[in-house]
Amino acid sequence: MExxxxxxxxxxxxxxxxxxxxITAFRKGQFEDIESPKYRMFFEEEYPTESKQTKTNSPDGPTSKS
Incomplete structure (x- = not known):
């Protein structure tokens, strides 16, 4: 009992x-759109590319990543 x-x-x-x-998540709009996130994987997105300035400033030049 204690x-x-x-x-x-x-x-x-x-x-x-x-x-x-x-309540705070609800007020910030966390639950406004619950349908579209499950369809995001079907859309192609372009990934951000490195700017030319960062490539030219590197002493080794552009490197290839495998």
Whole structure:
């Protein structure tokens, strides 16, 4: 019985923390669009290329990565 005096308030604090985290995520728009992320893998994306300035400033010149 004495353990309940400790575990119930701890459970309430943990529940309040997760409720706070959920509300802040909801307000920031985390859950606005739940459909489009699963379709992103079907679209081709161009990866960013290195700028010419970083390639010319390297002392070894452009290197090839395998």
């Amino acid at each position: 353990a309940l005096y400790l575990t119930i308030p701890m459970a309430m604090c943990i529940a309040a923390f997760f409720l706070y985290v959920f």
